[in-house]
Amino acid sequence: MKAALYDHYGAAREVLRVEDVERPEPGPGQVRARVELSGVNPTDWKCRSGATPRPIDGFQIPHHDGTGVIDAVGEGVDPGRVGQRVWLWLAAAANRWGTAAQWSVVPERQAVPLPGGASAELGASLGVPAMTAHRCLFADGPVEGKTLLVAGGAGAVGHFAIELAKHAGARVISTVSGPAKAELAGKAGADLVVNYREPDAAGQISSFAGQGGVDCVVELALGANLALDLAVTGQGARIVTYAAEPADPTLPVRACMTANVVLRFVLLYNVPAEALDQAARDITAAVDAGTLTELPVTRFGLQEVAAAQEAVEANTVGRVLVAAG
């Protein structure tokens, strides 16, 4: 099969190549999917560059996310799964057979039936972003009736955080940096969208949140936004951070104590298996209900995989997808 792969860390154009490799067979408990679209996330280029290295088992086919059709199953897997259209999650985690190839092999729980009406683009966009958003939102219980602030609502994680929170019955405020991103966050269903660069951003958020303040913040820039977050949250609010800035922030301990604030951090790779399985079920149900939508898509061919990763590295708005060919 044709596969994009690397065997050491480095710049995209230096280490990523497309080669013929032997098509993998699914082992016990695994399925093999013919990949249609592979979704690219920041973690894919961070692993490939060595910024956040993960062990390489001889070679690594990158990309966790994808849409495909199961064409073979391993021992112990229901043969009735052959022919199922699926969305794949964390395909390249401790597994060399990521989705940037014509076929991917994953444990069967990581190939989830994609509801009939869903596009291949949506299926290939769900994995890392929607599962991270789910964990940030629900790690500490339901959010129905709560007021949430989603930082960066036009980003991939932010987008699904807004949609999953609305689906779960929360009121959602989102921050963005300008009008084009405001439109995306609004389309995702945010009840209020605020430009975080405006001087009265905190005032706009607080007056919408009302007396109790914001109950939970889904945060990707803790250092940059902590003052804003503390200004708008109510007593005992949660601030859930899923991204690391280049430099760690200094924590204003007294202000955090005064607010009785709860800080939580999320790294998808280390989320407990039961929570990941619950996320996969809830995300699939939300897709089935029509409440998860696509962001704008930039598409590349498999031969252009280095350009696709560079596009993510350059913060392309929306989703970058690779047609597995």
Ligand SMILES: NC(=O)c1ccc[n+]([C@@H]2O[C@H](COP(=O)([O-])OP(=O)(O)OC[C@H]3O[C@@H](n4cnc5c(N)ncnc54)[C@H](OP(=O)(O)O)[C@@H]3O)[C@@H](O)[C@H]2O)c1
């Ligand atoms: N912990 C995990 O398991 C996990 C999982 C997924 C992603 N991540 C990390 O999370 C980050 C985002 O991933 P993504 O796929 O959602 O990226 P993305 O699609 O590029 O979105 C990032 C968004 O954040 C916005 N942003 C940047 N600085 C901001 C700030 N100070 N306040 C509010 N918004 C801000 C950006 O827009 P503007 O710059 O225009 O504001 C952009 O819309 C990456 O660093 C990724 O590695 C971590």
